[in-house]
Amino acid sequence: MAGCQAVDSVVDYFGPRPESRLLALADAAATDALSLSGVDDHAAGLRSSQADALYAEITRLCGTDDAGNPPRSCEVERPTEANHAADSGEIMENAASATTEAADEVTVESRTLVTEQAIALNAWLPSDAPDIPELSQPEQKSAADLLSWEYEQVFGLDFARAYVGPEHEDKVDHRLAVHHRRIDALQDALARYGNIPQPESAYTSGEQELPHDSASALAFIDGLAEHDGRKWSAAATGAAQEESPDQEWVTWLIGIAAESHGMH
Template identity: 50%
Template sequence: MNRRVVVPALLACAAPWLCGCQATDAIVDYFGPHADPTLTSLAHDASADAHALQELDPDAASLRAQHADELYSEIERLCGRDEEGHVPRSCEVNREGEAYEATDAAAVLAAASSSIEEQLDAVSPESRPLLVAQAIAMEARSTDEPGAVPELTEDDADLATELLDWEYRQVYALDFARSYVTPDVEELVDERLALHENRVLALQEAVAKIGPVPQPAAAYTSTSGELPVDAASARAFLDDVAHSDTVTWASAASQEVPDQAAPNAEWRSWLISVAAQSHRISAA
């Protein structure tokens, strides 16, 4: 008995309109790389937000337009380019989001940030830092402060302990800098010290529920350059400390969850909120 051979129409070119360049294009469209659906959806949302916020809040609209550009660029980066530098036809996407009217810019950004957080595990780990950075930038525009540390799992223990040690270092650095700042800057340092001391207490309480709580060392070397030696270097040092703090917490929120574990979404959301808090301080 003869086996029936099925030849795909795209390859057989039985129809004249599929021959030549058109057939090649059709094959590329079918078999070529395709835009990440999650990134595409988020990019469309960002484009729609930017349009809706144009009159309501130009700064927020500009932020969301930037996010859209970043997401479309990330889509193209993942798809790759041909020898002539062009993105494959199969990866081309419509850059218009679905139009809508906005009445509250803060609500738009809050919803966008929540949407990003909910879809972080749907994108590749290499795209996650971009999405986390966007969520942080939007949450930083809010005045909301991080709440209590959520319940941690055993898989969160190492990161939580590392962050606790980081906060010990921040307290030491700020306390050291306070000895050199001018009187008009002392209040600023005290506010930041109180913030980091609160983080220390919150992390100590959370870590204690899952394991031993490390204690601070007697002294630390600086992770933000040389320790200050006078008022001028102390003021610059404060800016470096604030920047490195934002980077550290953003990096923590972007870390990949172990393969064996389900992601602790509440913990990651808390990390993003702390990074947003640091972002506000750094930008002030």
């Protein structure tokens, strides 16, 4: 019996520990969920699900025994008390800021999860994307690819606009304005380095069939928005996973990805 206790003590002392930044994010999400409950249940649900995912990630990184339990050294206690702040907007803004900042600082294995959570939180907030930063050589290549992508989105939306009814034109025009703002930002950023890709005369529709009436045009536009969200999310998570990520670039990509998700 004493031998078992000694082994347990060794495991407790030398065993794996929760990744500190992940644990801080998880505890903050759990506390936010408690604070938002009854104030903004939708926001509370988002933060609760984010807390669950973060605690699950901590367990995954620590490993589990045959019964699915983590080592005792890696066990965590979820917060049980709320911070009684009435302003749900402030809670979500603080959560978005902290999660965005952590996206390129947590262990590499967890950066996709944290970046996706940062995107979801930023999509919640009515804020503009930050200014695009100075670009390194690899970032210039990524920016050029994203600029070509934006040209393609504008081509697709312009094509679809010809088929939607007048009642949907404002929606299409809003999306076109968003994409044109991105094009301007990317062109201005790349102009500093003397290399600005130009749009093609036409683009293929990829996986989607080109629209031929109002219903197919609306479905096509929704498909464009879904693919756009995936494209920018992938760019953000990819940048966060670099060996030496540029936080300003990651933050900008998260902001644009959040903007895309807000248009779904």
